[in-house]
Amino acid sequence: MKLSLVVPCYNEAENVAAFQDAVIGAFEGCGYEYEIIFVNDGSRDATLHNLKKLHAAQKCPVKVISFSRNFGKEAGLFAGLQHASGDYISLIDADLQQRPEIVRDMVDILDHEPDYDVVAAYQDRRGEGKVLSFFKKSFYKIINMLSSVTLQPDASDFRTFRRSVRDSIVELNEYHRFSKGIFAWVGYNTKFIPYTACERAAGTTKWSFWKLVNYAIEGIIGYSTAPLRLATFLGILTGIASVLYLLWVIIEKLVWGIAVPGYATTIVLTLLLGAVQLFCIGIIGEYVGRTFEQSKDRPIYIAKEILDYEK
Numbered sequence: 001m002k003l004s005l006v007v008p009c010y011n012e013a014e015n016v017a018a019f020q021d022a023v024i025g026a027f028e029g030c031g032y033e034y035e036i037i038f039v040n041d042g043s044r045d046a047t048l049h050n051l052k053k054l055h056a057a058q059k060c061p062v063k064v065i066s067f068s069r070n071f072g073k074e075a076g077l078f079a080g081l082q083h084a085s086g087d088y089i090s091l092i093d094a095d096l097q098q099r100p101e102i103v104r105d106m107v108d109i110l111d112h113e114p115d116y117d118v119v120a121a122y123q124d125r126r127g128e129g130k131v132l133s134f135f136k137k138s139f140y141k142i143i144n145m146l147s148s149v150t151l152q153p154d155a156s157d158f159r160t161f162r163r164s165v166r167d168s169i170v171e172l173n174e175y176h177r178f179s180k181g182i183f184a185w186v187g188y189n190t191k192f193i194p195y196t197a198c199e200r201a202a203g204t205t206k207w208s209f210w211k212l213v214n215y216a217i218e219g220i221i222g223y224s225t226a227p228l229r230l231a232t233f234l235g236i237l238t239g240i241a242s243v244l245y246l247l248w249v250i251i252e253k254l255v256w257g258i259a260v261p262g263y264a265t266t267i268v269l270t271l272l273l274g275a276v277q278l279f280c281i282g283i284i285g286e287y288v289g290r291t292f293e294q295s296k297d298r299p300i301y302i303a304k305e306i307l308d309y310e311k
Contacts, residue, residue, distance in 0.1 A: 001062075003088045003107060003160075005100070006080030008073050012094040013046040016054060019094045024060055025099035030107075035061040035309070037080045038094070042070030055307045064307040074177035075301040077157065081166050083306070090160040091179075095144040098158045102195050106160035109191060117188035120159035124194035155180065155192060164188075175293050175300060227283045239278050245269075 005023065009016060020036060027034055040048045051064045065079050079089055088110060090103045098121070106119040157179050168186045183190075 001085040001087070002032040003090060003103075004032065004080075004084035004086035005036045005090045005092055005103065006077060006084060007036060007041070007092055007094050007241065008039045008041055008049050008076030008080065009043060009051070009094045010041040010070065010073070010076075011043045011045045011047060013043070013050050015094045015096060016047060019096055019100075020054055020062070022096060023100045026104055030104060033061070034065060034076040035085060037063045037065065037083055039080050040066040041073065041076045042067045051055060052307065053139055055309070061309045063309060064305070065303050066305040066307075068302040071301040073157075074179055077179055078113055078170070078177060079301050079303065081170055084166060086255040087163050088160055089166045090161065091157045093158070098195070100155075102158075102193075103160055106193070109193075110160065110162065113191070115189055116191045117160055117165050118161040118183070118190040120155050120190055120192050120197040122155040122192055124196060130271070132207075134175075158195070158263050159183070161188070165310065173300070175298065176290050177300070227286075231285065234276050234280060240267075242273070 007016075009017065012019075016038060022182070023034075023036060037050050038054070040051055048064075051062075055062045055064050063083060065077055067079075082089075083090060088107055090106065092098050092103060097203060102121060106121075109119045110116060150302070163194075165186065165188050168188075169182055172182060172186075
């Protein structure tokens with residue numbers, strides 16, 4: 001098996017059949033074997049039912065991994081990588097915004113340019129609004145400034161890589177996963193190519209603005225300890241400011257005889273220091289919470305059902 005296409009699916013009932021047909025059309029006459037690994041991430045529609053139809057028909061080799069509940073896209077990618085048989089592995093979405101024809105181009109690049117281990121696609125044109133685009137650009141600037149690894153701006157999970165890269169990723173069993181950071185951390189020579197995302201074949205996006213915000217926080221905390229240092233610096237600065245203000249109040253009282261400000265000053269300082277303390281505790285809590293989750297050593301996902309074309 002030369003190529004494994006890993007396809008996480010969450011409520012993609014209307015897209016999975018069209019995706020398989022698009023793959024078959026794109027790889028017609030390619031001269032090598034490939035497989036599609038669909039990962040049903042606890043879908044609530046007819047996704048699993050339609051995937052079982054594709055598995056029964058076997059127009060091309062199809063594996064289906066069905067989770068016991070929704071574990072998230074990162075868990076879906078991890079499960080697909082674990083069950084991939086190909087020498088090359090490709091991560092691609094089921095909504096056909098990322099075209100299988102580009103995957104074939106990625107395979108050709110890896111075949112003819114052995115110095116590269118990964119071919120990753122980034123969007124050259126985005127159809128999103130200016131506000132969302134601003135936040136995404138800001139996220140990449142912040143995480144690249146804070147983290148020890150560098151993330152390529154606008155690069156998605158849409159990529160194809162050699163099995164050696166897959167083996168390195170599977171060895172990382174961290175519970176909270178951030179694929180962009182994982183690819184940057186494991187390294188390997190990567191070639192970035194532009195692509196234009198197509199319209200969804202059907203359905204709506206599963207990524208809301210707040211889900212993107214949570215995903216960004218996951219990336220920053222997972223690949224940088226700078227927020228912890230920020231809490232320390234804030235504590236030092238507020239401590240210095242408090243001492244300076246105390247000295248100023250004493251000087252006012254002793255030199256000029258001005259009455260020490262009372263209620264308003266006390267309330268303002270209490271609120272300010274309380275806010276800084278809660279902010280710092282919140283940062284520490286994010287790291288402690290992730291440490292707690294990892295210490296449980298729970299599996300990244302639970303597969304309720306696995307349908308393999310070889311059986």
